[in-house]
Amino acid sequence: MNEFWGPFWIVLAGALAGASCGLLGAYLVLRKMSLLGDALSHAVLPGIVIAFLLSGSRDVIPMFIGAAICGVIATVLIETFHRRWRVQEDSSIGIAFTALFALGVVLITAFAGQVDLDQECVLYGEIAYTPWDRLFWEEWDLGPRPVWILGTVFALNLAFVLVFYKELLIASFDAEMALSVGVSAALVHYMLMGAVSVTTVAAFESVGAILVVAMLIVPGASAYLWSDRLKVILILSALMGVISAIAGYFLAGVWNSSIAGAMVVVMGVLFALSLIFAPHYGLLGRFVRQVRLSLRVARDHVLLKLLRDRESQRVSALSWGDLVDTAARWVSGIAIRSLMWQGLITRANGHFSLGEQGVIHATRLLRNHRLWESYLNQIGLPPDHVHDPADALEHFTDDRLREEIRAALPDIATDPQGKRIPDG
């Protein structure tokens, strides 16, 4: 095998496996069926082994049949344990898949030597042998067999997702709606499970029974953090599968380790990156939004404090210590500095006062606050209970909402505490 084609076939097989799993995995994550994928990939093992034992070869057809039978048995067992024998659902899954997997391992080790299959293959597959596992038709060499198998499965999965896009979408998000427009959620469920089983078996030789779970769930979950749109999730998920395959191959060379394992590690890294950097659902985005929100609230409170002070004594004489919110000193400090920097407030002799723009801002906020107090009082809240809710609402009230509240109130000049509602 020459230096280009060897790695090429391995990476291609990995990429096809990653993309096939990624496409279906997105649905598994969306439909909260990740554990079923996990269970299924463990449970098909005895079927594969028995097919090997009976056929004496690595032919695809007996393998698929054996795995399919085992997949159905696992599903039936889980259902029987749970529904008929009333075992808890998680325990049912746990019992069924560990039992079948144990059976598979015992069969492999008991008949070791008779089957061209070992514990390593179960654990992390034999993707490294891809270039040497050739497919022949008569005497023509058609290329590596795993690439053909995985390519066919990828094409099938792609066709499945494209043809049944709408059905899968509706059944995944709203089973009742699906029923009302004539889509059988149960049929979609079984078709999806069938596709997952076929993909699991096809990927088994390359990446092993356990790591295929990672390929199914991890890219789907990562993509789910980036977008709310199913199309984007599907494309991203498949893409991450492909990227992991390429990067994993080269990392395995560097680490001198299993290729499939390295692919999964790359998937884990991609997931961690998504977890942190995904714009809306990522941890960083969440943190930034929270900081900005608390900063905004802190700024508003500083402005209001200064305006209230001015209202009562005509001369502003608040020092840094008066202005800082002791409960959130850090955010409050940043808020004061940013207000000074923008010129909304000024400092002279250690005392703060509102700038020209600051007065406009602050007056608008105070008007929000007192209008809300009046409104809440009008809808039945006692006057001594209106301050706190108004305090929370004042920050998020824009011009339109403010005038709507004004219009909903009788013509009053003061709030329930008798303080003047400023004009905005």
Place this chain on the structure above:
Amino acid sequence: MPIISGVYEVIWDATFQLVLLGSLLIGATSGTLGAFAVLRRRSLLGDALAHAALPGVALAFLWTQSKALPILLLGATVSGVVGVLIIEAIVNYTRIKADAALGIVLSVFFGGGIVLLTHIQQSEVGNQSGLDKFLFGQAASIVRTDLYVMCIVSALVMIAVFLFFKEFKGLIFDAEFLSALGFSQRVVDLLLMGLIVLTVMVGLQAVGVILIAAMLITPAAAARFWTDRLHVMVLVSGILGALCGALGVGLSALAPRIPTGPVMVLVATAAFLISVLIAPRRGVLARWVRLRANALRENGQHFLRAYLALQTQDKEEVVLADLASELQLPLYRVRRLAKRLGRDGWVNTHNGACSLTELGHKEANFVVKSHQLWEYYLVYRSILEEDHVDRPADEVEHILTPEIIEQLELILAQEDIDVSGDIHKMGSGYRRTGKDE
């Protein structure tokens, strides 16, 4: 018999006794704790924890170059706990649901473990590190010092279960009550998780990271069939676990090539299936017997009611074929029914016809009366209209007791309701019940 003498030799082997004792301890510990883990719905978390332990084992070895069990288990514990913490963080801080979070941590940590293991294997040729016994488990690798570690951990777990039994019970069945008693639910939950961590770690060597979860789940689920009482369940689960451990090791001693973990799991699964089958009350057989007895009684009572419906003034006999068409049952089943009722002394059968004995008449009258009284009662209480009462009465007639009938009669008599005759004037139907053969 070579195999018998082989077994005999194995049993008296000191190493084997050590291994047997070790797996007995592992089974007992995981069985005992599994009962709580399963009821608290933490069983699959144990699975994630075990898979996540693999990179820890490999890293501990890479770092210390030592294969001593305590060091490897320490590494396993650290990475297992990190894995569980990551699951919690993902669930708490992102939109990803618990099942996916579990799957992600489980598979990515396992993938990392595989990378490290293959790296160790391929870079240190000649020094087969033997870490791969942690994948599927190899009880034969238990040595005396390992056994001490197991004893200490098992003892700790057992003592904790004994001391905090009430708290765990509260956590499982009524967490709010537990808080009301002044215990922090979170602390008790953490304690349980900590014990699950210990249990999983101590079982890793013999059962392996992939299947150790089964030793938590399967004996406990089996024990659940035998009892409704927690302390009994914990006891049964512990004993079952110990038996599975010992039996698993014994069986795999006959075929040393096979790893012990899968064998133990298969033994546990067999124990589960047997429990499901033969457990009293909740078991499948017991339930089948109960259902069959009900079906027998119901069909017998239908037979009697149909007899009275078909009986005419002048003839003390009803043809079985007529009964079959009245009951809408095949003739062979009616014949069998008649035979069985004959054994109870209710029916005499002769030449394709039957007649009721005195006892049979009494029972038949009682059933018809139950049916009719219940119909009248439903109408009297305005629960249903006359033409809708037949079906519910058909279902209830089999379970009404003479005391209830007396009460019904009394109530209806006080209201001066005439309860003679068919309320809907169209005869009564017979509900199809389960098979009685």
